[in-house]
Amino acid sequence: MISSYRELDHAMLRRLEKRILVDLPTTEAREKMIEFHLPLVLNPDCALSIKTNLDYKQLATKTEGYSGSDLKLVCKEAAMRPVRKIFDILESAEIEDEAIPEFTIDPIATEDVEAVLKHTKPSARMLQKKYMEWQKEYESV
Numbered sequence: 200m201i202s203s204y205r206e207l208d209h210a211m212l213r214r215l216e217k218r219i220l221v222d223l224p225t226t227e228a229r230e231k232m233i234e235f236h237l238p239l240v241l242n243p244d245c246a247l248s249i250k251t252n253l254d255y256k257q258l259a260t261k262t263e264g265y266s267g268s269d270l271k272l273v274c275k276e277a278a279m280r281p282v283r284k285i286f287d288i289l290e291s292a293e294i295e296d297e298a299i300p301e302f303t304i305d306p307i308a309t310e311d312v313e314a315v316l317k318h319t320k321p322s323a324r325m326l327q328k329k330y331m332e333w334q335k336e337y338e339s340v
Contacts, residue, residue: 220330220331220333220334222330223264223265223266223323223327224265224266224267224270226259226260226263227259229258229259229262229263229265229270230255230256230258230259232267232270232271233253233255233258233259233262233270233274233312234255236270236271236274236275237251237253237274237277237278237307237312238251239251241278241307247304249278249281249282249304249306249307250306250307251306251307251308252306252307252308252309253307253308253309253312254309257309258309258312258313261313261316262316262321264321264323264327265321265323266321266322266323268322269319269321269322269323272319273312273315273316273319274312276315276319277307277311277312277314277315278307280307280311280314280315281304281305281306281307281311282304284305285302285304288302289302
């Protein structure tokens with residue numbers, strides 16, 4: 200599998216019958232991807248499930264230019280935010296006689312995803328113009 204069109208030489212490109220550019224996901228596709236990676240309940244059949252409270256439409260709008268891989272990373276990082284709070288509680292608690300403090304896992308909120316978006320930038324946005332030029336040059340009709 201080739202990750203970049205620049206890795207192919209012209210001789211190889213001539214042998215390919217079809218050249219299809221898979222563009223960045225649309226707003227609707229991004230919404231579905233976020234909903235897939237962060238459903239209403241994560242791990243519903245397990246003792247430890249995490250709920251979500253997300254505005255999928257708003258997040259889809261804010262992720263313009265993000266690829267499917269970028270969205271998966273953003274969702275994974277957002278899901279870790281409530282878990283990291285538990286780690287902080289456990290690390291800061293003085294454990295006496297092996298007593299573990301009581302805690303609950305907060306739902307993943309829209310604010311968690313927005314916080315992740317502040318430091319996770321889209322990887323393909325800068326290359327979009329080059330991909331469109333490639334599509335014009337090599338596209339199969």
